Amino acid sequence: MNLQGVGIGRGLALGPVLRMPDPLPEPSDASSGVTADEEKVRAAGALAATAADIRIRGQRAGGAAKDVLEAQAFMAEDPTLRDDVDTRIVAGKTAERAVFEAFAAFRDLLTSMGGYMGERATDLNDVSQRVVANLQGVSAPGVPNPDYPFVLVARDLAPADTALLDLDKVLALVTSDGGPTSHTAILAREKAIVAVVGAPDALQLADGVTVVVDATTGLVTASPTDDEISAARSTMAARAAAAVTPVGPGALADGTLVPLLANLGSVAGAADALAKGAEGVGLFRTEFLFLDSDRAPSVAEQQEKYTQLLTSFAGKKVVVRALDAGADKPLSFLNDEPEENPALGLRGLRALRANESILRDQLSALAAADAATEAELWVMAPMVSTVEETRYFTTLARELGLTTAGVMVEVPAAALLADRILADTDFASIGTNDLTQYTLAADRLLGSVASFQDPWHPAVLRLVGEVGRAGALLGKPVGICGEAAADPALAVVLVGLGATSLSMSPAALADVRAELSRFTLDQAKEFAEIALSANSAVEARVAVAAAASSLTNTTLTESE
Known part of the structure; x- marks a missing residue:
């Protein structure tokens, strides 16, 4: 039996299946025989203990996992939810x-809101299970821990489980739900x-x-033949050998340079x-400085962190994204008004313009850190959709001492007006x-529409091409910092569409570098x-896979 899904990266694994255990059964409504006040104390203790446990997992995991788990911990501490629990008791x-x-009520509310908040509903199920398990004195459902390596199969994985997987045992993940940009x-x-x-x-x-x-290929082959097993092992051995080869600059086969940069969520990943x-940083997410606070950090606090980052990448390009809050990252000091569809609401640059002092402080801190270090700092605005927004951000950044300012193209309107937008920014x-x-029109974190959330879609690629053409005509760099850059085959296509640099999770760099080196710029086009x-x-x-395979076979034949 062959199963088709969406592959993450270019890895290959072979091993026995082990499925995630079923969730805890729904708690009964039988009387416990204790007072309501005693039950409140039990509930409060379990919620606090669960939040603390999730935070510990986040600290141990680090990176993007820490941010995801911190958000889960906040769920367990939500005062509105705590009040609802007490009322029911x-x-x-x-x-x-x-x-x-x-x-369950909170989950249904978030689900009805859709957008990013709908994805939070999935995480709520995991937090609920952990709190109930704490109350019952049993282990929370999670990843099995046998004494042999295995391929983990699940409907989806909670962030708390994914963050601390034992990579000596978990050979691969296969899920029925989720998409290429899900937490998993x-x-x-x-x-x-x-x-x-x-x-x-x-x-x-x-x-x-x-x-x-x-x-x-995104293919899962069950009960493979001896020949399929042999082929898999050969491929795995070849990739393992390639992984230890010296790294170098990203480049196509004809020598065209394509800088390969890292997406980072904190200084710790440098x-x-x-x-x-x-070769630098193509996306530094600054949200980690803001999410754990009920106030915006001071210029001095921000400057310290930015200085650490820029010092780590002395002599290299570092692209920093201004605070991208709103939607799934609401901040009380920025925008705490409820919105029916937060993914289309006051987020990104829109929220910053409504609170310009926060943006000014951040840009001032970045300018000061830039002056004190040797990195090449670029700063960009999130969620830009108009030429006027572009001019606003670029003008403000230069006014505050930043020499290279740009914008993120995440909205179709920005892609369609790329020639005008790039005329007014760097x-x-x-x-x-x-x-x-x-x-x-498919929520990037919602499993029910995961099949639509695919950057290989020609409509998406056409928009990328519009930006690439505008950049080439105006002599302006066009980078890719979304997860699409981590797909080696798609990375080649993106370069063919005009991308001049690619930024991704550091783990994807080796595979993308190897894939780019196989093809020329003309072939990428x-x-x-x-x-x-x-x-x-x-x-x-x-x-594209067929064309690449045919080209490779032709090259091999000609060389024989």
């Missing part, structure tokens, strides 16, 4: 039942875990069945990125996650045209 519910019902996919890519997500029939795989998981060959960086979301002429993401991916 006073009405006669046990602590377990009150927690179950309160989280993002954390799997960061940890270089072989993964195939969004494979609808994954739950039909039985424990113990041997599978080959090929992230390059050393790992450099060790993996990052560079553009395409965020393919949001660009795909808004182009196909040919692959781009093939992808654009397709009618769907699946067709584009298959057609």
Whole structure:
């Protein structure tokens, strides 16, 4: 049996299936025989203990996982949810039942809101299970821990589970839900875990069945033949050998340079990125400085962190994104008004303009850090959709002492007006996650529409091409900083569409570097045209793979 999903990276794994255990059963509504006040104390203790446990997991995991788990911890501490639990206990519910019902109600509310908040609903299920398990004195459902390596199969994985996977045992992940930008996919890519997500029939795989998981094709082969097993092992050995080769600058086969940069969420990831060959930073997310606080950090506090970052990348380019809050990252001091559709609301530069002092402080801190270090600092605005917004941000950045200012292209309007936008700023960086979301009207974190959330879609690629052409005409750099850059085959297509640099999770750098070195710029442009002429993401991916394979075979024949 072959299962088709979306592969994360280019890894390959072979091993027996082990499925995630079923969740805890729904708590009963039977009376516990204790007072309501005692039940409140039990519930409060379990919520606090769960939040603390999740934070500890986040500290141990670091990176993007820490940010995701911190958000989960806040869920367990939400005062509105705590009040709901207490109200249900006073009405006669046990602590377990009150927690179950309160989280379920909160989950349904977020689901009805859609957008980024809908993805938070999935995380609520995991937090609820952990709190109930604490109350019952049992282990929370999670990743099994056998004494042998295995391929983990699940409907989806909670961030708390993905963050602390034992990579000596978990050979690969296969999920039935999720998409290429789900939490599972993002954390799997960061940890270089072989993964195939969004494979609808994954739950039909039985424990113990041997599978080959090929992230390059998104294919999971159950009960492979001896020949398929032999081929998989040969490929795995070849990739392992390639992984230890010296790193160098990103370049095509004809010598065209394509700088390969790192996406980072905190200063802590700098050393790992450099060790993996990052030529700089293509996206530094500054949200980590703001999310844990009820106030905006001071200029001095921000300057200290930015100085650490720029010092780590002395002599290299560092692209910093201004605070991208709103949607799934609401901040009380920026925008705490509820919105029916926050993904289309006051987020990114819109929120910053409504609170210009916060933006001014951040840009001032960046300018001061730039003056004190030797890195090449570029600063960009998130969620730009108009020429007027472009002029506003670029003018303000230069006024505050920053020499290179640009914008992120995440909205189709910005892509369609790229020639005008780039005329008024220094560079553009395409965020393919949001660009795909808004182009196909498919929430990038919602499993039910994961099949639409694919940057290989010709409509998305056409918009990328518009920005690439505008950059070439105006002599302005166009980078890619969305997860699409971490897909080696798609990375070649993006260069063919005009991308001048690619930024990704550090774990993806080696595979992308190797893939770029196989093709010339003319061939990359040919692959781009093939992808654009397709009618769907699946067709584009298959057609480019076939063209690349044919070209490789032709080259091998000619060399013999």
